[in-house]
Amino acid sequence: MNGRRRFSVDLKYIPALSAIILFFAAYAIGGILYGDRGFLTTRTFATLFTDNAYLGVSAVGMTLVIISGGIDLSVGSVAALTTMMLAYFTEVLHWNSALMLCVVLLTGALLGFLMGLLIDVFDVPPFISTLIGMFLARGLCFIISIQSITINDPLLRSLGKWRIKLPTAARAAAYINLSVFTFIAILIAGIVIMQFTRFGRGIYAFGGGRASAKLMGLPTRRIQVGIYAFNGFCSAVAGILFSFYTFSGYGRHLYGMEMDVISSVVIGGTLLTGGVGYPIGSLFGIMIYSVILKFISFNGSLSSWWTKIAVGVLLLFFIVMQRVTVVLANRKKRIQKQEAR
Amino acid sequence: MTEPNGIPRDEIILEAKGIEKIFPGVHALNKVDFTLKRGEIHSLMGENGAGKSTLIKCLTGVYGTDGGVIKFNGREIHPESPLHAMSIGISSVYQEVNLCPNISVAENIFAGRQPMKGPFVDWKTLEERAGKALERFDVNVDVRRSLDSYPIAIQQMVAIARALDISAQVLILDEPTSSLDKQEVAKLFDIVRKLRGEGMGIIFITHFLDQVYQISDRITVLRNGELVGTYKTGELPKIGLVTKMVGKDFDDLANVSRVRNESPHDVMIALEEVSAYQSVENVSLELRRGEVLGFAGLLGSGRTEVANLMFGIEHNNSGVIKLKGSAVRLASPKDAILRRIAFCPEDRKRDGVIGELSVRENIILAFQARLGIFRFKSLRQQYELADKYIKLLGIATPDADKKVSDLSGGNQQKVILARWLATEPEVMLLDEPTRGIDVGAKAEIMKLTLDLCRDGMAIAFISSELDEIVRISNRVVVMRDRAKIGEIDEDEGLDQENILKAIAGGMAV
Incomplete structure (x- = not known):
């Protein structure tokens, strides 16, 4: 047998681990500061998920994209387009809403697929390709309608309102809704894909070295196009969840969502340079984001724009930490090399 | 075996x-x-x-x-x-x-x-x-x-x-x-x-x-x-x-031959037992004013690495580099430029000329680096400088505004030479200056090298063409497997035969 698993943490786990630690630290601090006002209740904990599940779904897809060394700026626009299509086709054109759910999911995946093709076949950098996708999807929203359309469809309404009560001792009842279940399902799918499928393992290899992956004979085209198609699908799911939250379709929905998603993924320990990252880390990235929002609302006197500042500071911290771990890893390698001499 | x-x-x-x-x-x-x-x-x-x-x-x-x-x-x-x-x-x-x-x-x-x-x-x-x-x-x-x-x-x-x-x-x-x-x-x-x-x-x-x-x-x-x-x-x-x-190359460079110098020369750069990580090991040599020091050896023998060391691109982790007798640390090419060292790199296209810029802009580059970015030369001064070197080196270009990528390989090489001459260097490191240019241009580059040598510059000449090295070097350092394995003086039978023997010989089989 080969060497035993040693008790030492591989440097690549550190960013994701620190995200987890940071989440619990932030949660504990919230408990100390606002515990008397119900920060630690199950209800508050549940809302960490319910309020931002759509971001979480998008973050899972984005994690795959960033691990592959790419970026996807189109997620907010594609999600907005999803809300718009769903609202317009069910409310104005009276299409079947179950059918429309399938249509928007396919549309999201198709848009992602096309962006993936653009990236792989024509060698257009992801930043540009998805910027094109972002403008296209946002533009399409307003071609469909420049107004906000309220969703009254009974199926969509009931799906959006469906929730189950969590057993809790406190007086305040805690609920989780369909968004949370969807998020968990997508998260599990993300974990399984990345950990246990050739496609997922190929994404890691691709992110670690594109040229190498090609020389190793990996199906890089299928991998790259697949990643963006999957992320397009996730954007559509996020859009559906968001429309369950607001019961409306509007071209101005979710402006700048891509930035919240990307920053959560990075805070969750995925290296922007690609090759390293875990969907579970992104879960904690989203949770940290949610906890910051909770801090602001519990404080009551802070402007909600402090969220952006806090996220900015955290991003700075995590980016610096990523650089430091890379430098440390290199130093370790050099020392090993010298010892070998 | x-x-x-x-x-x-x-x-x-x-x-x-x-x-x-x-x-x-x-x-x-x-x-x-x-x-x-x-x-x-x-x-x-x-x-x-x-x-x-x-x-x-x-x-x-x-x-x-x-x-x-x-x-x-x-x-x-x-x-x-x-x-x-x-x-x-x-x-x-x-x-x-x-x-x-x-x-x-x-x-x-x-x-x-x-x-x-x-x-x-x-x-x-x-x-x-x-x-x-x-x-x-x-x-x-x-x-x-x-x-x-x-x-x-x-x-x-x-x-x-x-x-x-x-x-x-x-x-x-x-x-x-x-x-x-x-x-x-x-x-x-x-x-x-x-x-x-x-x-x-x-x-x-x-x-x-x-x-x-x-x-x-x-x-x-x-x-x-x-x-x-x-x-x-x-x-x-x-x-x-x-x-x-x-192989043997045809003899098209008949009228190029080394500069004979009688007077003893001051040592410009001396390497004393210099080693660098993953680069060269234990190299000692002296580069003197008014001489051409050839570097022979097969590709990967460490020739370029030595030049890199003398120009601050690579750094030694043991040994001493001395400039005019005092130890120096060349932290970066800029240090080297300030100390009047110039370097024409091996890969002209990648490390040398910037094809999209004009002849003038390319010539002025290193000069500007020495001045620092806040001390401008007026456009008129720049043109004067460029025209001077175009004339001096015989660069075949209609004017100083021609894009460098439009020139032939030999002329591009001259532009790089001009760039470094504009900094008025005392030491010139030439890494494969004749690669990929035609024979006529080769002879011109070599003649220029000898002219500079006559003017008292110290020149390191790295080339895979033994013929060229033998022709213009006063001394030749022979490199193999990232170490210096010998030095042949012009008085001690400096010819291709001996260099080949040095490269091949002394290998314990």
Whole structure:
């Protein structure tokens, strides 16, 4: 047998681990500061998920994209387009809403697929390709309608309102809704894909070295196009969840969502340079984001724009930490090399 | 050298006949024949541009051929991609480890071919099989850890393990030893010999002559895209190999000859037992005012590295670099420029000229670097400077505003020279200044070099063309395997013969 698993943490786990630690630290601090006002209740904990599940779904897809060394700026626009299509086709054109759910999911995946093709076949950098996708999807929203359309469809309404009560001792009842279940399902799918499928393992290899992956004979085209198609699908799911939250379709929905998603993924320990990252880390990235929002609302006197500042500071911290771990890893390698001499 | 073993020796496994490869303007391979037998290690030798890599790329399907036949086990094959070649049974391991550093050792061996259990990767089997594959090479590592947590030598073994897992019969090792130290090389060779014993045909490419003689059974030499010949290692002395690799160039430079200087010269730069990490080892030399110091040696012998050290691109971790007698630390090229050292790099296109800029802008670059970015030269002064050097060096350009990429190679080289002359240097390091330019331009560049030398500049002249080195150098430093192995003075029989002897000789076999 080969060497035993040693008790030492591989440097690549550190960013994701620190995200987890940071989440619990932030949660504990919230408990100390606002515990008397119900920060630690199950209800508050549940809302960490319910309020931002759509971001979480998008973050899972984005994690795959960033691990592959790419970026996807189109997620907010594609999600907005999803809300718009769903609202317009069910409310104005009276299409079947179950059918429309399938249509928007396919549309999201198709848009992602096309962006993936653009990236792989024509060698257009992801930043540009998805910027094109972002403008296209946002533009399409307003071609469909420049107004906000309220969703009254009974199926969509009931799906959006469906929730189950969590057993809790406190007086305040805690609920989780369909968004949370969807998020968990997508998260599990993300974990399984990345950990246990050739496609997922190929994404890691691709992110670690594109040229190498090609020389190793990996199906890089299928991998790259697949990643963006999957992320397009996730954007559509996020859009559906968001429309369950607001019961409306509007071209101005979710402006700048891509930035919240990307920053959560990075805070969750995925290296922007690609090759390293875990969907579970992104879960904690989203949770940290949610906890910051909770801090602001519990404080009551802070402007909600402090969220952006806090996220900015955290991003700075995590980016610096990523650089430091890379430098440390290199130093370790050099020392090993010298010892070998 | 060759070890006897029970495998039938003369069974040909891979045969290439009359391989042709033409790139626009270059006949990269001209009817090259090559045969590889089962259970042999066959070295492929030749200088840069000889066609080694092109041949390998044709054999592994990176390039298509423009003529000729490739046979594998007697059957004609047409490899379309490295992957296709692999599936036929021809695997290659490149100099740069082409694996993914971020994923585990086990995954690197099996990426794309992971054993599956239903729809999912079977990690347990994967890791077990990876462990076994490496055990074959006596490599015991935790295959779960990421590849980049191991030294290059281990990574190389992993690359070979990956190549072999696909039931390879031919293994191509392209410069596998260039980043390994002695023990690691010894270990690699043990493995290669073991594979030979198992009947594999191995093509070995290296620029380390010692290693060729250590391990190979036969040697094929290419030069300028043509086959020079295939020889049994035992029947080809080293000097013969070097001569065949370098060849003789035609004598078009008859009227260029070195500057004779009688007076003793001040030492400008002295290296005292300088070593640099993964670069050169223990090099001592002196570069004096008013002389041309030639650097001879095969590619990768450490010539360029020495120049890099003197220009602050690489840094020594032991020994002393002295400038005019006092020790200096050249932290960056800028330090070197401020101390009046100039450097024309080897790869003109990559490191030298900026093709999109005009002749004037290219000439002014280094000068501006010396001034600092806040002290402008007026446009008029810039033109004066540019025109001066265009005239002085005879750069063939209609005016100073011509884009450099529109000039010929020789003229581009002159622009780089002009750039450095504008900084009024006292030391000029020229790395392959005559590469890729026509003979007339070569002679001009060399004459310019001699003129500068006459004016009292200290010049280091690095070239693969022995003829040129012999012609203009007052002394020649001979490099091999990243170390200085000798120095030949103009009074001590400085000729090609002696340099070749120095490169080949003194190699303990």
